[in-house]
Amino acid sequence: MTEEIKQNKKEATREKNQQLILAAAEKIFAQLGYDGASMSMIAKEAGVAKANVHYYFTSKEGLYETVLENIVSSWNLGLEEVTVEDDPAVVLYKYIQYKVILSIEKPMQSRLFAIEMIRGAPFLQDYIRKNSRPWFREKYELLQAWMDAGKMDQVDPNHLLFTIWSTTQYYADFETEALLLLNKYEYEESDVKAITQSIAQIILKGVGLSIPK
Amino acid sequence: MTEEIKQNKKEATREKNQQLILAAAEKIFAQLGYDGASMSMIAKEAGVAKANVHYYFTSKEGLYETVLENIVSSWNLGLEEVTVEDDPAVVLYKYIQYKVILSIEKPMQSRLFAIEMIRGAPFLQDYIRKNSRPWFREKYELLQAWMDAGKMDQVDPNHLLFTIWSTTQYYADFETEALLLLNKYEYEESDVKAITQSIAQIILKGVGLSIPK
DNA sequence: GCACACATTGACCTTTTGGTCAGTATGCGT
């Protein structure tokens, strides 16, 4: 036992219901967007009365914000402990693979994020400024260092990162389009590998690297 | 004078107002999504009474559908008159350039499309099946032919096309994120070139081609 | 077992939504 396991029934119920509502909200918001979702749908999905949702989360905006924060703070942004000494081919390959898996397995989170961005990020602007931007700068420096060291081609690191994000997230956000064009009903296990392979092949070779074995 | 220029005032007004409403609807829908947009906002934006919007377009769904159809049918999908004899480097470079320009100059259309896809394409599914899919198959064959002829590397043409789409559309759909991370207020003229160059460099080299001069 | 704090809810409120309709304005053909 690690932390304070002792928990009375009330606290447990409270936690459980809050979690229930949060999970329901994530699902509904991702499916229908902020405006398309309604508090009663979320309450129904969570199996509680609508008023109870308002008991835990003051407003729809508040609930939405909490959902976004939860998702976003759960994101290991990736590339956390990478240094200039590492092999860029290995690092980038693994990053692409990680992002593809995330897209296929947790598409709702990606879509929720996309919806928020398209809306102009009314709630996530602060997060991006405070968290994403430093992370981004750091990775910019990392990539630039690799390029300076002649380990890979010189490309604008900004656009390289955008390229990795967009290509991998495409399979979550535009799943409908992708599946329709591939004439598939849903992604298969083998698709993860094929997608990773194709993207990695293009991007890695595109910056003068080759796919690690 | 090409067609029937003669137009009485009634027809002109009708046409004008319809166009006014459509333009307003496109803007509002792209900004707020289907559910976020309201008929009164659209009417106000168009400068007509709400009831008049309903006079021309039976319902919100109908209006939304018309807006989508308008956008989508205005899309020259690109790569129209390309044959196997053409140089893939030139063709792909121009295609990327064309899509980047579109993303920067008409981001609302891209975003509207993205929103529709994330929602599961309730209205555009038919269009994709009937129009995009044949186009997609055709370009698949074209790319495959180039690869068979040894003009470029062997990559799954499906994912290559997805890669081009996603990377270019990113700058429209995720404009907020991109600008925040680049610490810019808006795209500049020079960005179109820089983006095109970076994307083209990665993708072209990634499939064994080099940027044409 | 009792009192207190917290959890839960149905009923209710206001506002906004998409949509309708009866009535009015407006340009056209005669």
Added chain:
DNA sequence: ACGCATACTGACCAAAAGGTCAATGTGTGC
């Protein structure tokens, strides 16, 4: 100039939205 078809609108409606609240249920500590 007049009558008719079409364009247009303010007022209105039912439904659904987010949100509130008084009342009721329910564990916990004493």
